[in-house]
Amino acid sequence: MNYTKIVKEEINKYEETELINSNQLFLNKLSEIPEFTYYKILERMVKNNELARISKGLYVIPKQTEFGLISNSEEKILSLYLENNNGLYKGLYLFNHLGLTTQLPKIIEIYSSKLDQETKRINNFKIQKINMKLDMENTQYIELLEVLENYYKIEDINHNKFISYLKKSINSYNDINLKYVLKNKKYKKSTIAFLETILNKYGIKNTLKMYLNRTSKYKIPDIEISYEPTQ
Numbered sequence: 102m103n104y105t106k107i108v109k110e111e112i113n114k115y116e117e118t119e120l121i122n123s124n125q126l127f128l129n130k131l132s133e134i135p136e137f138t139y140y141k142i143l144e145r146m147v148k149n150n151e152l153a154r155i156s157k158g159l160y161v162i163p164k165q166t167e168f169g170l171i172s173n174s175e176e177k178i179l180s181l182y183l184e185n186n187n188g189l190y191k192g193l194y195l196f197n198h199l200g201l202t203t204q205l206p207k208i209i210e211i212y213s214s215k216l217d218q219e220t221k222r223i224n225n226f227k228i229q230k231i232n233m234k235l236d237m238e239n240t241q242y243i244e245l246l247e248v249l250e251n252y253y254k255i256e257d258i259n260h261n262k263f264i265s266y267l268k269k270s271i272n273s274y275n276d277i278n279l280k281y282v283l284k285n286k287k288y289k290k291s292t293i294a295f296l297e298t299i300l301n302k303y304g305i306k307n308t309l310k311m312y313l314n315r316t317s318k319y320k321i322p323d324i325e326i327s328y329e330p331t332q
């Protein structure tokens with residue numbers, strides 16, 4: 102059996118610059134090949150410029166252009182790990198995207214449910230696995246909790262935009278969605294207490310006290326917000 106031919110035939114089904122997850126390809130299509138042999142074939146293909154290694158377990162077929170071989174693009178990475186409710190931004194890029202700060206990160210951080218390992222670094226992207234359904238509602242609450250948990254770390258935070266963001270985020274608050282997020286991702290109790298304080302100030306009913314110890318005092322930001330209920 103010509104293992105090299107079999108592997109190349111499967112690899113060549115991918116488009117140029119399309120991301121290839123070697124582990125998934127092996128398990129789904131090529132598991133009859135000895136694993137050691139499979140990865141040796143991939144190594145030879147990389148040496149022969151038939152394949153380009155982006156990071157551990159991630160490859161592409163290089164595209165030949167007048168500028169040389171192009172192994173990947175940011176769009177391809179974002180398409181794989183973000184689109185179709187597969188992920189969301191986190192960290193400084195998220196805070197900038199929300200208009201809370203003008204600071205820009207050198208590394209773009211992402212949560213993704215498509216990742217098959219805990220973390221992965223690809224070029225300027227740092228991707229972290231998240232184990233939950235990422236529909237619009239759940240994503241909204243994850244973003245809110247990320248902002249609250251990192252409030253002290255956001256440099257030059259725009260207070261007015263922060264308040265506007267809070268009002269927009271809690272306008273359609275739903276305990277069920279938040280409980281789902283907190284069940285599947287751990288946040289500090291001080292973060293939950295921060296959110297509870299905000300919801301209470303706006304007169305929004307919630308059950309966040311169930312996550313908190315009433316005898317504990319949590320360090321939360323003392324922010325000035327409007328006490329008028331959201332519409």
